[in-house]
Amino acid sequence: MEITGIGGLIVLALDIWAVISILGSGVSTGKKVLWVLLVVILPLLGFIIWLIFGPRSPRI
Structure with a gap:
């Protein structure tokens, strides 16, 4: 059950990074x-x- 929670937090962090x-x-x-x-x-x-297909922020 803890693995599911950790997996959810990882997906949330990745989604936040993607939105930013x-x-x-x-x-x-x-x-x-x-x-x-x-x-x-x-x-x-x-x-x-x-x-795979999305836009990226410019690299600094």
Whole structure:
């Protein structure tokens, strides 16, 4: 049961990182909203899709 809780926290942390990265990216506001909705509505699947296809914030 503890593994499920830890797994949920990991997915939550990854989703927060994805949302921050999406909001910092250079894509249009409409695309940002769609990506954030995808990550929020489908946390694990949305994160994986974003990781493969999504916008990234510029590297410093």
